[in-house]
Amino acid sequence: MIKRINPFLVVFAAACAAPLVVTNPSHQNFLILVMMSAQLGVAWNILGGYAGQVSFGHAAFFGIGAYTSTLLLIQFGVSPWIGMVAGGTVAMIFALLIGWPCFKLKGHYFAIATIAVAEILQVVFTNWTSVGSAVGLSLPMQQEGLKAFVFNASKLPYYYIALGLLIGTVLAARTIERSFLGHYFRAIKDEPEAARSVGVNLTRYKLVAISVSSFLTAAGGTLYAQKELFIDPASVMATSLSVKIALASILGGVGSLFGPVIGAGILTSIEEVTRQIFGGSGRGTDLILYGLIILVVAVYYPNGIVGGIKAWGERLAGREPGSESGR
Amino acid sequence: MSALLEVQGLGKRFGGLVANLDITFAIAPAQIIGLIGPNGAGKTTLFNCIAGFYPPSEGHIIFDGREVTGAAPDKMAMLGVARTFQLVRTFSTMSALENVTVATLLHDKRLSIARERAMQALEFCGLSRRASVVAANLTVAEQRRLEVARALGLEPKLLLLDEMMAGLNPAEVQEAVALVGRIQSRGIACLIVEHVMEGIMPIADQIVVLDYGRKIAQGTPAEVRQDPAVIAAYLGEA
Amino acid sequence: MSVEILLQTLLSGVLIGLVYALVAVGLTLIFGVMDIVNFAHGEFLMLGMYASFWLFALYALDPIFTLPFTALLLFAVGAAVYQTVIRRIIHASMLAQIFSTFGLMVLFRGLAQFLWKPDFRSVENSLVSGTVTLGALQFGLPQIVAGAGAIGATLFIWWFLNRTRVGAALEATAADREAAQLMGIPTQRMFTLAWGIGAACAGVAGALLSTFYPVFPEVGANFVLIAFVVVALGGFGSVTGAFFAGIIVGVVEVVGGFLIGPQLKLALVLFLYLLVVLLRPQGLLGRA
Numbered sequence: 132m133i134k135r136i137n138p139f140l141v142v143f144a145a146a147c148a149a150p151l152v153v154t155n156p157s158h159q160n161f162l163i164l165v166m167m168s169a170q171l172g173v174a175w176n177i178l179g180g181y182a183g184q185v186s187f188g189h190a191a192f193f194g195i196g197a198y199t200s201t202l203l204l205i206q207f208g209v210s211p212w213i214g215m216v217a218g219g220t221v222a223m224i225f226a227l228l229i230g231w232p233c234f235k236l237k238g239h240y241f242a243i244a245t246i247a248v249a250e251i252l253q254v255v256f257t258n259w260t261s262v263g264s265a266v267g268l269s270l271p272m273q274q275e276g277l278k279a280f281v282f283n284a285s286k287l288p289y290y291y292i293a294l295g296l297l298i299g300t301v302l303a304a305r306t307i308e309r310s311f312l313g314h315y316f317r318a319i320k321d322e323p324e325a326a327r328s329v330g331v332n333l334t335r336y337k338l339v340a341i342s343v344s345s346f347l348t349a350a351g352g353t354l355y356a357q358k359e360l361f362i363d364p365a366s367v368m369a370t371s372l373s374v375k376i377a378l379a380s381i382l383g384g385v386g387s388l389f390g391p392v393i394g395a396g397i398l399t400s401i402e403e404v405t406r407q408i409f410g411g412s413g414r415g416t417d418l419i420l421y422g423l424i425i426l427v428v429a430v431y432y433p434n435g436i437v438g439g440i441k442a443w444g445e446r447l448a449g450r451e452p453g454s455e456s457g458r
Numbered sequence: 459m460s461a462l463l464e465v466q467g468l469g470k471r472f473g474g475l476v477a478n479l480d481i482t483f484a485i486a487p488a489q490i491i492g493l494i495g496p497n498g499a500g501k502t503t504l505f506n507c508i509a510g511f512y513p514p515s516e517g518h519i520i521f522d523g524r525e526v527t528g529a530a531p532d533k534m535a536m537l538g539v540a541r542t543f544q545l546v547r548t549f550s551t552m553s554a555l556e557n558v559t560v561a562t563l564l565h566d567k568r569l570s571i572a573r574e575r576a577m578q579a580l581e582f583c584g585l586s587r588r589a590s591v592v593a594a595n596l597t598v599a600e601q602r603r604l605e606v607a608r609a610l611g612l613e614p615k616l617l618l619l620d621e622m623m624a625g626l627n628p629a630e631v632q633e634a635v636a637l638v639g640r641i642q643s644r645g646i647a648c649l650i651v652e653h654v655m656e657g658i659m660p661i662a663d664q665i666v667v668l669d670y671g672r673k674i675a676q677g678t679p680a681e682v683r684q685d686p687a688v689i690a691a692y693l694g695e696a
Numbered sequence: 697m698s699v700e701i702l703l704q705t706l707l708s709g710v711l712i713g714l715v716y717a718l719v720a721v722g723l724t725l726i727f728g729v730m731d732i733v734n735f736a737h738g739e740f741l742m743l744g745m746y747a748s749f750w751l752f753a754l755y756a757l758d759p760i761f762t763l764p765f766t767a768l769l770l771f772a773v774g775a776a777v778y779q780t781v782i783r784r785i786i787h788a789s790m791l792a793q794i795f796s797t798f799g800l801m802v803l804f805r806g807l808a809q810f811l812w813k814p815d816f817r818s819v820e821n822s823l824v825s826g827t828v829t830l831g832a833l834q835f836g837l838p839q840i841v842a843g844a845g846a847i848g849a850t851l852f853i854w855w856f857l858n859r860t861r862v863g864a865a866l867e868a869t870a871a872d873r874e875a876a877q878l879m880g881i882p883t884q885r886m887f888t889l890a891w892g893i894g895a896a897c898a899g900v901a902g903a904l905l906s907t908f909y910p911v912f913p914e915v916g917a918n919f920v921l922i923a924f925v926v927v928a929l930g931g932f933g934s935v936t937g938a939f940f941a942g943i944i945v946g947v948v949e950v951v952g953g954f955l956i957g958p959q960l961k962l963a964l965v966l967f968l969y970l971l972v973v974l975l976r977p978q979g980l981l982g983r984a
Contacts, residue, residue, distance in 0.1 A: 415809025422803025
């Protein structure tokens, strides 16, 4: 439908043009953060929203991406761009190794297992001297420019790279959603046993989901490393990060394409606002807001904001919400 | 005529509980076999063993000349065995068309072709007008037919129907009987677990009767109706 | 490594394991009765710790004496949580249930941080401070009292579940909700009771811990993870299983930490969780 395509292009055009209007560097940084969170949310959604395998351990992939590209850069001088692909590949292999036994687990057992895996990884990295242990790794910033993936003078290049990564991730999600994989994932999410009965190999397709999800999440990790120029286990592998990533999708609408983007926007805004008003997140106000939001969403709007908007829109059109599949 | 499905000496134990013991029978291509017996006789267990959801504790299952004992459900689907569920398990957030498409995708991953085939299956089951309705919003009778359509989407050689007529009114039962007849004329064999006698006796070629996990009788519906062992089993339950 | 050191480590593991067991008993009770995994369970423990701490800091009341009050307080909190939030998501999807208790977890941590600041607090010089020497072995008195208190509380729960009518009603609801309902057992009240008791268990554990463990908003995080491991090992839904599994996990943690280094303790315990759920999903004594 024509109506579907236009908003997408409009938003894209707006996003490309935004830095011309938003010239304040800290506002630009805010937008970059939104896009980076959104990218992670969309990547998470492929596994958690589409295929229904809720992970609270995605920081593991993020951290693997960040550490892989950083270590390749520091120790072998490998370009961060190659490092990004390498990081994604390592994360994907790790995901396959972990996923294969863990996908036997259902529901909350799986969710807890993802927390366990990510926490174990964080503990290991915190005590592993060769990768910097708790002290972390600093990235070289002398070389600048696109090839070095470091930009000191202006943050604008990061903006467009983040936008590019976000668009790439959204396109990947959209392609999956509209392919046979989209049908299989939803079937696995709704009724795994029935899916098996029509020939869907659950483990194989869950592994497909986690491969794509982990690769893209890891790529986000590399971007983070190149932007912040410092990584340590606490900043790239913490469970709190995993929760935030999942939260973007939960809030925006698990299983919808743009839900995580909306959710990321709101969450990042909350973080910034509470930081401005209460000065630093040490006071827990952002946590209180997050908690309330999660609760309200979980209890009243399990399909997130996008789900709520859809239902409201359908009511306006005079139809019972959920009576016709929108796809 | 060589059998499509052969069940040989099949047994299934859950810990100390013997659900199936030494069950042997065969299904020929395009044949309709009814599986009946009092509650707790082990019908659904046998069903699940054939469909690949439980691995048998002993015995063999041979499908289309192939040893498939203990094969996983997705493998069985690929080989041409489709099933419905006693408590309806449609994909509740997906439309009727999408439900069946998941099945038709098995043999061809191209979405447009799979959708066409799915639409055909829906038409065959009288659900084409409801194609875009989300499964959760269909009536129970419609969801049962949707499960059949979905199973047919696999283009199976054998269809396992698990109590598809339970709770239907007489008119709906007749519709279901007609549907099974149409399925048989497509050359698809059916193994039907049923309690609704008016639904199975008129159409089955053979009836297999289970009681306490064992096969106690097999024959045409007329033969089975008069079998003293069968009568005793049902009377004994009352 | 001498026998004494091994024995010391072993017994230290048992002592802390008993506390883990108590926390896990609460978690497994909630799961057993209503099939919900309470991600916010660590926060009940945290609240119990803070209750003990503030009563001690503001009114010089020793945690040992305020224990019954803390238990009742957390019972009320658990019941309130059930009535306000959980009641609404009983029939929701598992995703919604996971998110709800997760939301509670985040909310409670935020509130604790906001109200009491992220600083580490501790109960200094309570009645049970000091050490106990048994031959060549030395133990902290708070740890011994905590272990003993945990045994007492767990026995009380066991007695309640197996020797009282209300406890039997609770077990019935856990075994078969509909059947229990048909027999006249009020399900809503059972659920409220389960949450109250579950929270009280965690709260009492927190009160016991407060005499020797630092008190801070995030303290629930590690304990809830360990509680998951204990519940998985003991079998989701089994109180007796949780008791023995708690001791095992405590021993694994302390002895393992001693052998391979204390910083890797958590990783070891979590690895145990993965082993258990992958190799023996029903745990030691759980339902299949």
